[in-house]
Amino acid sequence: MKLEREMMRGAGPTAVMQLLLNGEMYGYEIVEALSSRSDGVFELGQSTLYPMLYNLESKGIVSSKEKEGPNGRRRRYYRLTVKGKKKLDTDREQWTAVIKGLGALGVTRGTANPGLAMEGGAC
């Protein structure tokens, strides 16, 4: 399942930040990781990742550096900044709240608020 553009616009940066929490990564590596580790949910149009990274960089959330990789090729590596880590913490709390809220509304499975569900059902 792939996310719609609007959903990706909100969740994509958080997903990228989460990946970079463990260390620096280069572009294609991020693309691959997003796709494989999210079961294809965050399968970006590959090149849209880079503008997203530049935006995060302009906000000081990630930083980049061009350097030589293990295979001898020069690549640009991205890493999370201190500011980015704080931002990820905030995003994490917000997403948790969103999921909880959606669950309470019965949007997500297993967490429905019976009262609201009944109300919805009555309608």
Place this chain on the structure above:
Amino acid sequence: MSNAANPVSSDSLLTPCRSFFSHSFSKHWKLDIQRSGLPEEVQNLIETVVVKSRLLRFEKAEIATELISHFQDGETHGRSHEQLMNDFGDPAIIASLFRSAKMRNRPMFMKTFKGLVIGLGVMTAAYLSVLAIFHLGQPNPRIDYLVKLNGEIAEIDDSQKAWLLYRPVWTKYGLSEGGDCQFDDLFANDESGTGQRLAKPTDASWPQAVAQLKEYRELLDVFRVGAKLPSLGLQLQADRNNYSDEDFAALFPGQDKTSKPMGWVVDEKAEELLRDSLLNISLPHIQSFRKVARALHVDTRLAVERGDSDRAVENIETVFGMANQAAEPHYLVCGLVGMAVAGIGFEQLEEVITADPDFFTEPQLAQLQAAIERMPIRSWIDFEGERAMIKDVIQRCYTDNGKGDGRMTASGVDLLASASVWMLANSPRVEDDVDGVAYAARKFMAPAALFMCASRKEVNEKTDELIDRCMVDAQLPYWQWSDPEGFQRETDAFLEENRIRHALLAMMLPAHTQILNALNRTIGRQEGVIAALAIHRYYKTMGHWPSEVAQVSPEYVNEFPQDQVDGSLLKFKCIDDQLMVYSVGRDYDDDGGVDHGWMTHGRRVPHGRAQFTFGPRSNEFEGDWILWPQNVSPTDETAEK
């Protein structure tokens, strides 16, 4: 501390700068793509995205590097280039995303620089537009104010024009400015030894003065004849080339027509506009009347010494006739010189009568009184010349939309700037500044005049409003003015607040109150002398002084003169065979003819010769204003010279 805690953040700040400097000058992204070893279609795709991003060179290089790595890494991860291209997305959209992201990520100095460039561009475009509008507008003078100014004179018959009589001797003796006629021997050192005054029979240098009068007898005789005519008859010209050769030789001794009249206009177009304007009229003849009046004053002293009362009467009448002729063109400066010449006549008359009340016969006094009454001094100051001059300058500074409105032009700004410097500094050295910074700055800033200067219509209307008010006041004695101080105060405040907007008016509008004070002071003196002559005539006829006005008027004067201060009849008293005629002065009280005078430069000066000013009642000016006799002191004469 903060750097240690946040090392990555500072690195991120520096990255765009590093990228800028590392990629700007060293790399070419197309070469990188070609050397990437990627299939041609992938290279084309990358190149398309990079080109369409329309970013700066170093940013393109960054994107190229990133995308090359992307495709190389994709292949390393086992993806075919076809798959990678399929997953890549629409190049146009991608390029657009890259562009907006990269622009957002640009270093602050680049954003600032871009803002400055855009701002500068907008300002330059706006300035060029304004510049074009400014320079496209050209003044188009349509009204020949000179013809209007000379119109009345042109209609006068030549037989009534004194100038045609004066001109030959004027030329022969070099009477105008720059000529040989200085009448130097008519002056002697004053009693203080620090200045000069007109020679008296008691002076050691008197014989030289008498000899000089003899030397200039022809000149003075011509003036005695010419001054009897009602008009000077000199038609003034703005462009000196328009004077006849005879007029030019008389007015500009030692000069030729090709010489530049004023060296103060720096711009050729402005000079062309100025050449025919009323502002360019010079009045080289005007001070000559004062010279001749002083010569006649000395000649009157000679006549008194010789007991020749007819000659003295003729001299004094000549001075009054010249005063009238000097004031002929409707320019304030001419009117002011006319008043000064009349003042010289009053002094001569008073000097003779106070020294010897019996010198003149009663008919001679009547003749002199009539000559004084004939001088229409109030009409000499009518501000019409100034109105014409201002309006002439307006039409030479502004465009004309045919509906009475227009905007300031480049030539107009040049004309005004040059004229203002000339008026303030009276210096022709402005032309030296053509290459100067100030001149360049003025040229650059000049288009702002489109927004900062009042429109033609507005200036015209304001000119009419102010000049109309000046003209109304000029026609009335002080006591009939309506709030003159308020008007002057309001006018000064208006011009102060609108120094740029109404620069033309601020520069050219005459000082209303000062001029009208001078006018009413001279008329006050005239009225005082008329009253004194009438009373002296009564005395000569009756053998005693009158005790009231009714004894003098209407037999010796139709209407006894009024006080210019409050409109009451002038006061007079006679003590020890000395007559005194006086005004109540600024305290508006009859102090019995006591003049407490006016403190100036640490000394008390009689009001009559000092700057007696009209104004609201004030005890600061305690005492009366003595109109007859004003007892001219040698020091005052020196100041006059």
